[in-house]
Structure formats: C-alpha cells, structure tokens
Amino acid sequence: MIGQTAVMPQRQEYSKVLTERILNAQRLSSWLLENQPQETKATNRNRISGAFFNIALDHHVAVVFLMANYMVSPAFALARSIWEAYLRGLWAKELATDSDLGKFIVGQGDPKMVSIIKAIKSHPDLDLENTIAKLHDEAWEPLNSYGHGGSLQVQRWITGESVEAAHTDDEVADLLRFINHVAFRACVALVELAEADHLAEVFLRKGNELATTDWF
Template sequence: MATTFKLDSSAADYLNWLGRSIDECEMPGNLRVRVAASCLAIAQDHHHAIVVLLDHSLFASSFALLRCEFEAYVRGEWLALCATDEEVEAFSKGEEPPKMGRLLESLEKTPAFAEKILSRVKANSWDAMCAYTHTGGLHVQRWGTDEAIEPNYEPCEIQEVLSFAETFGALAVVGVAYLANNDKVAEDVLAKFKERTGK
C-alpha cells in the first residue's frame, strides 16, 4: 500500500513565520554578505520546497532536497565566517568551494561551531542524504511494495525529513540575521525553534 501522510498545518505556519522574521532585515552590501546570504536563502527555499512537496505526498523529491539544504547552509556559513576574500570572489564567479569535509573543518574552528554538531550530522546522515539525492539503493528500497512500484515511506521517516528541514531552515534564518547584525531576530528564531521542538 502506498504511503499516506497528512502534513500538520503548523509546518506551513512555522515556515511562513521564519520567512517573515527576516523580511525587513537590512544587510551590508559587500560581496561576502551577498554570496553568503544567497546560500542561506537557498537553504530556506529548499526548506520551503520540502514542506510543499510533503504536503503533496511527493516524498522522493522532498527526501532528495535534504542534502541540497544542508550543503547550502554549510556553504553559506563557510562563506560568511571562514572563506578568504579570494575564495569568496572565486565562488561568486562560479568556482566550486572546497569539499564538505574541508568546509566543516574550517567552520568548526570558529566559536559558533566549535561543538562540531555539523560534523556529527554529516557522520550520521550524509550517506543517506546522498542516496536520496542520487537515487541510491536506500531510496529505491522505499519504492517497492508487494503489490506495486509506489512510495513506501514510514511516517517516522517523513517526520524526520520535516524535522531536518525545519532545523536547517531555522539555522539559515539565524545565519541571515547575524549577517544583518540583528541579534534580536536570531534570538527570536532560536526561541521559537526550541518551543517548536521542545529542546
């Protein structure tokens, strides 16, 4: 039997609240801020897309966007906090940034990421994220039932995808708030996130 999942309306409400929280943030116009904020905005866009896709029971595509959201967030923070001016310039002209491991290594030398949470996320989830993005065996396993080729995801897996998307969507908003030197917005977003997750 194909997966059925009803998305709680609070997911869209939370998504919209996050977007409104930074609508009016003014930021410096330098290149570093522009490229870093663009990456963080793309991470937010992926969060939005995941919510919409889940609401329409398009599970494969929603799962595939997890890696995209994570990468956009990590690249945004690396550009904001670690990249040299030359690396920012090169990235803005289309050059690839360093690989994920090196981005995380650089980021986790900064005080904001010293607890190495992002490395733990990568260690625990990267293989699955890649399998979902690149249609690996792990993803294909979720498309077979005894009766047909159809989505066969566990509701708890779908909830994990939503939670992951919301976590990095919120963190991306916090990153934009810090680029705008708006600690109040960052604090409000973190407080709302804790209220939503109970953490």
C-alpha cells in the first residue's frame, strides 16, 4: 500500500488446546487406517465407491498434515475435496445405476454435485436424519470460497497490522471436527462395502466414543 507499511507473513502459532486437537485428528487418521477393511467384492460399484472413500481418507491425512505443519490456508482449501470425495462415493455406492457406473469408469458421465445432493435428499433411506443435506447446505459455499481462493480465504490473511494467516482457533477447530466427521463416515461406508460385520461393531463403539469428545 502506498504510504503505508504492511508486515509480511510469519508462521501462525497454535494454542495448546488447538495443538491437542490436531494431535487427536492425527490419532483418528491412524485409527481409521488400522481398522478399515482390506478386501471387498470386485464389482464396479465397490471399486468406484471404494476409491472415492479412500480418496476422502487420503485427503483427511493430508489436511491434518498441513495443519500440523502450520499450512492452514492449503488445509482449508483441501477440505472441500474430502467432502466431495465422500459424496461421490455415496453416489457410486447407493445412487448410481450399473449403466452410470459403466460410463463413469471409462471417463463418461461424471456426476455433478448439484445432482448428487438432489438425489441424496430424495433417497428414502440414505439420509434419514437429513444430516448429509444439512452439512452440505451449511458447508458447501464456505468450502468453495476456501478452495478457490475466495473472500473467506483472503479475509483470514488480512489483519489490522499485517498480511499473514490469521485463522482463529475456533475456525481451525471447526474444520478439524468437520473433516474428522466426514473421514469417519467414509470409513464406515468402506466397512459396509466389505460387509464386514465384525468391523461394524468396532466402528459403532468408536463412533459412540467420539461422540462424547470434541473430535467431532
């Protein structure tokens, strides 16, 4: 700015509480990796949906890694990819026809998010408590802003005295809760694909445990 001096970026520091939240997210990533099923039936539906759910889990690991290394802005930018991979996995698992999947696997018929969400909302059993639709309606616009370098991303780099990452602890904690929740859902979907009843019990207990913490 002409006639003024702006302090340039320095590394954003975390509070002890936020540092512990990031460690918890790392622990969750490790737990999901250790407990996810290793085999499933070799069908197009399982291959495609399983790929999407695993991509969501990989993105979760990446976002947590970025957070742990103080790369907050790219972590926020990548969060959309976790959500989108999870929803596309649901599309392949529950909504797509065999014809849809056949076209998709050869590079045709890529589903749009608008149509996926519309189908999820109209599905009688997929979103009984309207949780997925509510999460999408609340998160999609902010996720796009962060992912595409929109105003929400830039606003967190402009303070009264400097240009540097200035995401609040609450904002980072909210993002961690969101990605943890989605990653857990993605792994549960993998358990369902594998028809792994023994793991279903393990994940039910873990979900009940996590519901009593601030991980979600």
